[in-house]
Amino acid sequence: MDAEVGIIGVGTMGSMAAWQLAKKGVSVLGFEQFGLGNDRTAAGGESRLFRTAYMEGPQYVPLLLKAKELWRKLEKESGNSLLTLNGGLMIGEEDSDVIRNVLKSISDFNLPHEILKGDQARHRYPQFTFYDDDLVVLDKEAGFIRPEMAVVSASHLAMAHGANIKRYTKVDNLTPESGGVRIITDDGKKYKVGKVLISTGAWTSKLMPELQEQLIPRRLLLTWFAPKNLADTGADRLPIFARMRGDFRLTGVPTLDGSMVKASYTKDPLAIEDPEELYRDVYPKELERISEAVETLLPALFPDPVRASAYMDAYTPDDHALLGELPDWKNVFVASGFSGHGFKLSPVIGKIIAELMIDGKTESNISHLEPGRILKGVE
Ligand SMILES: Cc1cc2nc3c(=O)[nH]c(=O)nc-3n(C[C@H](O)[C@H](O)[C@H](O)COP(=O)(O)OP(=O)(O)OC[C@H]3O[C@@H](n4cnc5c(N)ncnc54)[C@H](O)[C@@H]3O)c2cc1C
Numbered sequence: 001m002d003a004e005v006g007i008i009g010v011g012t013m014g015s016m017a018a019w020q021l022a023k024k025g026v027s028v029l030g031f032e033q034f035g036l037g038n039d040r041t042a043a044g045g046e047s048r049l050f051r052t053a054y055m056e057g058p059q060y061v062p063l064l065l066k067a068k069e070l071w072r073k074l075e076k077e078s079g080n081s082l083l084t085l086n087g088g089l090m091i092g093e094e095d096s097d098v099i100r101n102v103l104k105s106i107s108d109f110n111l112p113h114e115i116l117k118g119d120q121a122r123h124r125y126p127q128f129t130f131y132d133d134d135l136v137v138l139d140k141e142a143g144f145i146r147p148e149m150a151v152v153s154a155s156h157l158a159m160a161h162g163a164n165i166k167r168y169t170k171v172d173n174l175t176p177e178s179g180g181v182r183i184i185t186d187d188g189k190k191y192k193v194g195k196v197l198i199s200t201g202a203w204t205s206k207l208m209p210e211l212q213e214q215l216i217p218r219r220l221l222l223t224w225f226a227p228k229n230l231a232d233t234g235a236d237r238l239p240i241f242a243r244m245r246g247d248f249r250l251t252g253v254p255t256l257d258g259s260m261v262k263a264s265y266t267k268d269p270l271a272i273e274d275p276e277e278l279y280r281d282v283y284p285k286e287l288e289r290i291s292e293a294v295e296t297l298l299p300a301l302f303p304d305p306v307r308a309s310a311y312m313d314a315y316t317p318d319d320h321a322l323l324g325e326l327p328d329w330k331n332v333f334v335a336s337g338f339s340g341h342g343f344k345l346s347p348v349i350g351k352i353i354a355e356l357m358i359d360g361k362t363e364s365n366i367s368h369l370e371p372g373r374i375l376k377g378v379e
Helices: 012-023 058-078 097-109 118-124 147-160 201-207 284-297 343-359
Strands: 003-008 028-031 048-050 088-093 113-116 134-139 143-145 164-166 171-177 180-185 190-198 216-225 240-245 248-254 261-265 307-315 322-325 332-336
Touching: 003 012, 003 180, 012 028, 012 147, 012 332, 012 343, 028 147, 048 058, 048 240, 048 343, 058 097, 058 147, 058 343, 088 097, 097 134, 097 240, 113 118, 147 164, 147 343, 171 190, 171 201, 190 343, 201 216, 201 307, 201 332, 216 284, 240 284, 248 284, 261 284, 322 343, 332 343
Parallel strands: 003 028, 003 190, 028 164, 088 240, 190 332
Antiparallel strands: 048 143, 088 134, 113 134, 171 180, 180 190, 216 261, 216 307, 240 248, 248 261, 322 332
């Protein structure tokens, strides 16, 4: 036996799981096809939004509150600043589903917030266009994370606790067998571990074709814009934001030095056939929609992106991840399908994985992430 736990894919979730497992004293063998914290994974692109008043549903709030505590722990243990809470504006039509979820999260969990309307919002945040039926919610427990640094920090802490992480090593195959799981890497080497975690993000359906209907790789563009006035867009002046209006959905965050704002269009990203063939550049045509959205909703920015690049994440049919042991695959666990909103949760996902794999249970309510809900019958 080479280790108690094998982790295939040491990206966002894999690095957090490795940190939590190794801290528990579990022997960990990780495999990562690229280097640690590299920006070809779903952790690329400089920043990730952290939000607590959650438009994806209030069932996430307890996980987000735990995640926040664990971000602070990771910062303390690594000595790196990873999460900045500069507040978050959730802006949308008052009767939309997303705003309803934001308000329900706040009322169910008594989250610190402010609600702004009309001229009050216009006066305080002149960077945006507001309409009379917009509701503006300031989530005070929101901000941004430094994703590459987070993955590097968790991976190196895991190694400091004894984890062995093989970089530039791709796993080609895994097979459950008696007493554990056999793993074969692309250099033909064979390993045996007691249990395995599949945290291969957008590449999961490549490694596990059985899951290709449930875990679809999708391509997301990130775009950065120059401000018309630098004084409007520093992190102290501009909170992170999700600006929804009809078909437009913009999410954004100021860059660390305030010289640009990353404002991206993350609704309905394009499904791609083969994650290994991701087109990482951007076609000019693709920028029309985001430029139009910025011009309409964010007049503080010049509407032509000054930088753009493409990334991937795995999406499930209901946009909630798969987390737990795979039905009919003994000792094989999955943490994938975070559907464009998993980064903020990653430390708590790492902790839950460690609990499920070692203790066989978790106190966190993850019924909405249970793999069995959409994997029935997958063999
Ligand atoms: C552009 C973009 C913007 C986003 N914005 C936000 C946001 O603001 N807030 C938020 O909370 N979330 C956001 N998300 C979502 C979040 O980043 C992802 O849900 C999360 O990072 C997914 O983590 P993962 O571990 O599943 O995938 P990854 O981080 O991609 O990790 C998968 C790892 O597995 C490795 N791997 C794959 N196959 C193999 C193999 N066969 N052998 C060895 N290694 C392998 C990969 O190289 C990679 O390192 C965004 C995602 C994208 C793409």
